[in-house]
Amino acid sequence: MSNPSIPTSISERFRPEHWLLFALIGALVAGVIAFYGCNFFATRDLREMAAAPNGGLEWLRREFHLSGAQFQKIEALQSAYAPVCNEMCRRITDANLKLDRLVSENHEVTPELAAAIREAGLVQKECQQQMLAHIYQVSAQMNPADAQNYLRLMKSRVIQPALSSDTAVRATTE
Amino acid sequence: MDDDQLKLKLASWEVRPEIPPDFQRNVWQKIAVRESKPKLPLFGNWNISWLRRPGLATCAVILGGLAGSGFGLIESSQANSRNWKSLEAKYVQSIDPYEHLRTL
Numbered sequence: 001m002s003n004p005s006i007p008t009s010i011s012e013r014f015r016p017e018h019w020l021l022f023a024l025i026g027a028l029v030a031g032v033i034a035f036y037g038c039n040f041f042a043t044r045d046l047r048e049m050a051a052a053p054n055g056g057l058e059w060l061r062r063e064f065h066l067s068g069a070q071f072q073k074i075e076a077l078q079s080a081y082a083p084v085c086n087e088m089c090r091r092i093t094d095a096n097l098k099l100d101r102l103v104s105e106n107h108e109v110t111p112e113l114a115a116a117i118r119e120a121g122l123v124q125k126e127c128q129q130q131m132l133a134h135i136y137q138v139s140a141q142m143n144p145a146d147a148q149n150y151l152r153l154m155k156s157r158v159i160q161p162a163l164s165s166d167t168a169v170r171a172t173t174e
Numbered sequence: 175m176d177d178d179q180l181k182l183k184l185a186s187w188e189v190r191p192e193i194p195p196d197f198q199r200n201v202w203q204k205i206a207v208r209e210s211k212p213k214l215p216l217f218g219n220w221n222i223s224w225l226r227r228p229g230l231a232t233c234a235v236i237l238g239g240l241a242g243s244g245f246g247l248i249e250s251s252q253a254n255s256r257n258w259k260s261l262e263a264k265y266v267q268s269i270d271p272y273e274h275l276r277t278l
Binding site for chain 2: 019020022023024026027028029030031032033034035036037038039042043046047049050055056057058059060063078081082085088089092093124127131134135153154157158
């Protein structure tokens, strides 16, 4: 029941408590939608990159500002290195399995165990050499400043994973 | 005046109530004024008539959206940083057999 002579706009039909409730719920809903919307769209590019099979190479391209030609050459180098890397993986696995078996079977360092330790070490050295050769080949395709950054990063991530890359340098200068 | 005269007088008395023309309108106005008064005991006697306006809800929605966008951008920046690190690790795994075997 209402009187037509009384103005009944939407703002007057609701009590202040209702407007307060609408404001709180509206703010909450808008905030949640904005949060997930921003988060979704702002992270979409990198999420897609991470899910892609060549995400690592795409990271290299962006991190070290590679041109199209540089990227193509590095992609070719990576394709050529992949079988080498897989072969190294196989040799490491074989050497480590053999070493693990001999360590479990023996109670002293037998000649066979010593040979297995040497072999595991050799495989590790060879692996490092192959990897370093590939890293140098890749860095040779980059601009000088980016190549320096790449080598510094690879040194810290690959060559001395357990040590800071400038440990030896620091020790001689201190 | 004796009782009979009084009874006669009362019997002849006729009441003709006259309702003012805007009586109904005034009643509705008074109801509207009463309903418009804030009834939030939590706020005591504060003037909270501004809570009535839809502008408040609009401002709140806009502010909520802005706050949500801000937090979303901060969170996405952190997520991007994590994704960037994981992509770096993915590249290292692709060239380092030991790192590759470690993640199998």
